[in-house]
Amino acid sequence: MTQDPRPFGRLLTAMVTPFGPDGSLDVKGAQELATYLVDEQRNDALVISGTGGESPTTTDAEKETLIRAVNEAIGDRAKIVAGVGTNNTAHTLELARSAEKAGAHGLLVVTPYYNKPPQAGIAKHFTTVADSTALPVMVYDIPHRAGVPIATETMLRIAEHPAIVAVKDAKGDIEGTSEVLRRTDLAYYSGEDAATLPWLSIGAVGVVGTSTHFTGALVKDMILAYESGDVARALELHRKTLPLLVGIFRAPGTILVKAGLNALGRPAGPTRLPLVDATGEQLDQLRKDAAEAGIVL
Helix, strand or coil, X not given: CCCCCCECECEEEECCCCECCCCXXXXXXXXXXXXXXXXXXXXXXXXXXXXHHCHHHCCHHHHHHHHHHHHHHHHHHCEEEEECCCCCHHHHXXXXXXXXXXXXXXXXXXXXXXXXXXXXXXXXXXXXXXXHCCCCEEEEECHHHHXXXXXXXXXXXXXXXXXXXXXXXXXXXXXXXXXXXXHCCCEEEECCHHHHHHHHHCCCCEEEECCHHXXXXXXXXXXXXXXXXXXXXXXXXXXXXXXXXXXXXXXXXXXXXXXXXXXXXXXXXXXXXXXXXXXXXXXXXXXXXXXXXXXXX
């Protein structure tokens, strides 16, 4: 059976997790931010508790609370993809089952990081998680953070699992990605904001973004323009948004997204250690990058 070519839509944002001034979870703020991302930035789905949501420093209970709260806020207007990836398969299974119970519509599972498992272990990790719930799985391939890539042969192997339906691709391997797209039905989402348009050209269907906290509506228009055959318009929008697509990563994306949201008066709050809040100089540069993209922060 051919799967949905866009199982999570076209535009997803890896939502930051709002905290109160004392660092506690801001549940109401998370609901407000999710509503803004869906209704104003036109996201089809939100990744909750990805790394951009500071998942390394939120508790398992906080992760479940976030899914329930965001689900309540956005209803059926968008899907929730829960970040459940860790470098411990048993813990990942616990998070996956908790996310399913809380109402998530899919799972984002990153390559186990730091312990650098062999390809056989990577494949077994993903298929074991995919077996653990009824939810569809998006695999996250980001070797510059995980320390090890998902080899093309491994991706082809795990694509045979019916629950593994999508990839967030931050590997930058155009040949390998093209080969997987040629030989599987996996839906590819760019994991690098600035790579969205080139990745669409080889068969990707969208993006899981960071700068899309601010550029979401424009990026959605870019994707739709490309799909409709208006490549010139898509290129125009790519070039328009590029300063912020790139600029949001002058520091860790979470730091600058929170700085920008706070500047707009939207829920974000501080970061949790080991991240630190943006400096005044970083915020000034972010505003310059945003202004060059036609966005006021």
